[in-house]
Amino acid sequence: MTAVLLLPLILPFLAPPLARRTLDRLAPATALWVLTASVLALAGACVAALGALVLTGLLKVPALAALGELVHPLRTPSDHLVLPAAAAATGVLTLSTWTLARSALRQTRAFRTARAQADHRPAAGDLCVVDSPHPDAYALPGRPHRIVVTTAMLRSLGPAEREALFAHERAHNQAGHHYFLAAAELAAHCHPALRTARATIRLAAERAADETAATTLGDRRLIATAIARAALAGQASPSTRPDIAPAATTGPVPQRVAALLAPPRRPRAARRAAFLLVVCAGLSVTAGTAGVVDVHYEVEIAQGENGP
Template identity: 40%
Template sequence: MRVAVYIPLLLSLLAPLGARPLSERCEPRLATWLLTASALVLGAATTISLALLAVTGLIRFPQLAGIGHWSAHTAQRDDPAELSVALFAGLLLGAAVLMAARMLWQRVRTLASAALEAACMPTKDGLVVIEDEAPDAFAIPGLPGRVVVSTGMLRTLDETERHILLAHERAHLAAHHYAFVALTQLGAAANPLLRPLATAVTYTIERWADENAATATGDRERVARTVGKAALAAHHGPGRAPGASLAILGRRTPLTVAGPVPRRVAALLAPPFGRRPVLAAATATLLVTAALSTADAAQDLHVLLEAVGAR
């Protein structure tokens, strides 16, 4: 295998360096899409690269090469990849597949449970108010989803701030933010190097919802105050049993861990971010490079298999 098979692995080392700038300098909806696409494409590309390297190792063993009528001796002579590299890639591939399958199964179960819980909640206009002194608010994905707010949170906020809170949580449901989180976590499960991208998406979806609330109310400063006030109330509220319900990320999540609150407040107090075409173009270039490199590596393997099968 030539150098192309290693390029997606190299890009996976570089991509996390751009996660923070992309999440903080780009319009949050676009940043979320770019980060999610990056996690999926790089996760898939690195998994395919590992599979290609693993195959070059397998065909060097006569017992396995005989299955495809390949020449193990020719493979050992013509393939430039070291056998140790191919075997190590095979181990990493097995771990990646297992982790991705485990994460996918857990996410499907979580979303199914969330949808069932949402369907069982009596509601008016998708809003569920629970008797709880702890200030809290979260969204439960479903068909349709639910916005759950505690009486403690309602008493903490005034009427305008309640509208802002509801606009924020409804934005999570309307834009299917749980899907972006699940997809980036899937990519990170296949390639742990991409975890910073998944972390960045949990921040950008909150920023996306903040901006929707600001657009709905027309008052960015008031939204910023509400975000800070709600987070502070949730931080100082009484504790509760973990796992009592499911939030947008698949578990009950206080607003204090939904995203770095000071950064969100600062972003709301500043002018809205633009789309940053340079960052978008750089991300697109990285993804195209990963895809083309993977395709080139697959072609290299095809040529190798033809060569070892012709003798």
């Protein structure tokens, strides 16, 4: 029983390398979907497994077992194994909940501030200009969608590059990339290995927006120079944008520029990484579900509902 619950805790460690390779092989928009769904499944299974371990540990305490109306002791592997595991799981879950709550609070506050700022300023179309000496640009989700750009950023780009930047930010808003980033953020707080996967998801969102903008404007080189210039201008200047609002210069910019300038690749048959990642997530969910069902069954037996 405990063994099957350990699987969802171990499998996420395979996710970061598989996620990176998935992004290399698939079209960025497809990769973004596959990565986000897999990472969410891995995170969910991980939390379910931790929860089952905590519950098992709690029901080992006589007072709580009485409260849970257990008439027989819960059948588990050796207490020396289960109790430390339950204690560790409790610690990890508490820590995760704490960091998640703190991050959610900070993000919500940053988003509200940015939104209020954008709503107060006059907007031309979907553009909201902030008079600031720090070059910055980001897509602000919400109703209506906005592109927030500082005057310093506008002044450091040429007219065509400004259009490229706007096309990139519009692509973020139209594809709803903030949902993917929020999901990645959530998963990152569930398992340490998924933090690395979060970075890959951010890169996938940027690459997807780059590709959409390149298709819209019909000029890959223009998008490449625009994001390179925006990144150089925005370097080392503090940004006030919320983390789930995608900026033009998020992720490894040189890698994005290289991908745009490289000749478009034929979709290759070798999609093993993506397949493995999905299998990994499926396996994790199955193991997590099996573990939880098993714990539930054992509890019912201990409650004397159906005889062993």
